[in-house]
Amino acid sequence: MRSAGACWHAERMDGQLAIRLRGVIKRYGPITAVNGLDLDVPQGTCVGLLGPNGAGKSTTMRLLTAQAIADEGELEVLGFRLPAESKQARARCGVTPQLDNLDVTLTVEQNLRVFAHLYRIARADRQAAIERALQIANLVERRDSRVDKLSGGMRRRLLIARALVHRPQLLLLDEPTVGLDPQVRQELWALIDALRAEGTTILMSTHYIEEAQRLADTVLIMSHGSAVAAGSPSDLVAEHAGREAIEVYGAPAALAEAEAAAQAVGLRTRRTGTSISVLGVEGADGRAPEGERRPTNLEDVFVLLTGEEIS
């Protein structure tokens, strides 16, 4: 009974992808920033694009608002084909950029009002939309403050609320918590989680593993412009890193030795900088080295799939 319901649900969702990318390629001169990317974001879910700096996450975000035009491939946002119908798509999307582009000479409320105009909210609904956005940002008290007087966390909340002023069906968040301290990050996670609970579809790019693990229903790991793995965070961990890992500490030479030994018996390893993690050691008792046992996590998968060195 339950599975039949879930199945029907999945089928209905399939016809309602908020974002659908197929074979998207974007080149900048000799550099291919996005290289054959496929991406599905079903409505009502939160998908996290996880990847190191330079993996093509921000370019993907720009492609979705037609601020970059793909060289090849198909792009659909909310059923509109890009770039031809991007304006209709943009009217139904909210975008929070990585770099703060609030107008610092205006007040909080004026920033929201400008975007209420840009998103063509009818005059009668405008004030209500602004009030709602102020509440989302928890900035009702600061409505008359100029933006350059706000703290970093407040500005970021305002940036997200600005993207929500017109009740978009889809929210694009590019690195929503980059450069913020842990307290502010938690606050923003609570905000994003609340939006997700309300059923807003979210595509979020991040290089913070914990952020993807906490917020995303599905994580897509990107490396060098294409998707190298996709799935729920727990599935990805189980599939690529197993259940448990052993940490081996020691001098660099000893670490290299432990790494070679583990690989020789068919175990996957990753470097952490201070240790070697030998992954998927459950049920490999005879072959596993001595060390500290710990549960595997998404970071293991991330490093395993996107490489240990910074390219």
Place this chain on the structure above:
Amino acid sequence: MREVINFSSYWRSATFSSTVEPTIYLLAFGFGFGSLVSRVGGYRYVEFVGTGTVATAVLFSSAFPAMFGTFVKYQFQRTYDAILAAPVDTEELVTAEALWVASRAGVYGCVPLIVALFFGLNPAWGMLTVPGIAFLSGFGWACFGIAVAGFAKSIENFSYVVSAVLTPLFLVAGTFFPLSQLPEWAQVLGNFNPLHHCVELVRHAAFGTDGWADLGRVAALVGYGLLTWRVAIYAMTRKLID
């Protein structure tokens, strides 16, 4: 479209000093030269310069703010990135910016004329067309400024444009001395200077029209506006959409 204009107007409510400089020119030339030459081109010199500096005010309140404002907004404030993520395209963005700058030029352009009225310029009904002339010229210069900002790699590039293009056009526009004093080739070239047409139109608005020739000047300004408008859209699309 209206939304964007509304938005622009919010944004820089600060009044602009572009009227001060032409007024200083007006006073300096008016009093300085005015004591040496009493009549130029059949007009008293203060009348000649008072009408001419309208074009200077238009240039200073359109080309310069458009150049610097546009560059700062995309390079440093990234405002255009935010706007283009909303359902606004580059064409609308450029048009709205240019219309807004042109509207201000329409207002600021009148200031030297009003100052000249206090110094003995006789009021005329034709002067009521001056805001329109200033707006039309201002639109072309605003688009010119936006296009320059779109093509410029850095803000230092602007000095080339100012020295090599704007300053000569500004000096050889018939603002401070009539072009008829110049060699013939320079007079012919003067017809390609949009600022010269603006100067002449304002002068004729104050002292009586030149009939068909003035219609031709309006057409030249419309043409200049259309050309720079398209070039500005092209330059900014290249800059903002990759």
